[in-house]
Amino acid sequence: MIRRNSQPPDDNSGVVNYGAMGNVQNQPGATNSHQNQTNTGSGSDQLKEFSALLDRIRQQLAAEQGRVNDYQQCVVLLDLTTQQRLDDTGGRTVARTTLEQILTKCDGIPGLVSLLSSALSLIATFA
Template sequence: MIRGNSQPSGDNSGIVNYGSMGNAQNQPGATNSHQNQTNTGSGPDQLKEFTTLLDRIRQQLAAEQGRVDDYQQCVVLLDLTAQQRLDDTGGRSVARTMLEQILAKCDGIPGLASLVTSTLSLIATFA
C-alpha cells in the first residue's frame, strides 16, 4: 500500500547519530534530525590489520606459489604495497593498484583471492 504522506508522524522523522562512523547521509526529506560525524582517519588498529593481512598474503603466496602466475612479481608487488602510506591518497591508490595486479595473478585461488580482496576493502576504510 502506498501512502500519500511519506513522512512518519512525530517531531523527529530522521536518524539521530552521534559518535564515530563512516560517511553518513540523512534520509531525504528528514525533519528535525541531527547528525554528528567525526572522521578519525587511519588508526593504529587499521594499520596493524593492514600489516597482518599483508603478512597472511605473503604466507599464502608462498604456499600457493606453484599456482600463482609470476610468483616473484607478486612478491615484489606485495613489498611495494607494504611501503605505501595509507594516510595519503596517492599511497592508497598505489597500494590498490598493486593488490589488484596480485589479485589478477592469483585468480582462481580462493584463499589468496579472499585475503587480497579483504585488504582492498580495508584500504577503502582509510579514505
C-alpha cells in the same frame, strides 16, 4: 499514492546508523531517523591490521605459489605495497592498484582472494 510525511510522528522512516563509518547522509525526507558518525581516520591499529594482512598475504602466496600466475611478480608487487604510506592519497592509490594486480594473478584462489579483498577494503577506511 505515497505522500511525503504521511507517517505517524513516532515511526522511523530512515536508516538508523551507529558506530564508526565514513561520511553519512540522512535519507531525503526521513522522519525521526538517527545518524551518528565517528570519523576514525588512519590510526595505528588500522596500520597494524594492514601490516598483519600483508604478512598473511605473503604467507598465503608462498603456500599457493604453484597455483599463482607469475608468483615472483606478485612478491614484487606486494613489496611495493608494503612501502606505501596509507595516510597519503597517492600511497593508497598505489597500494590499491598493486593489490588489484595481485588479485588478478590469483585466478580465484579462495584464501588469497579473501585476504586481498580484506586488504582492499581496509585501504578504503584510510581515506
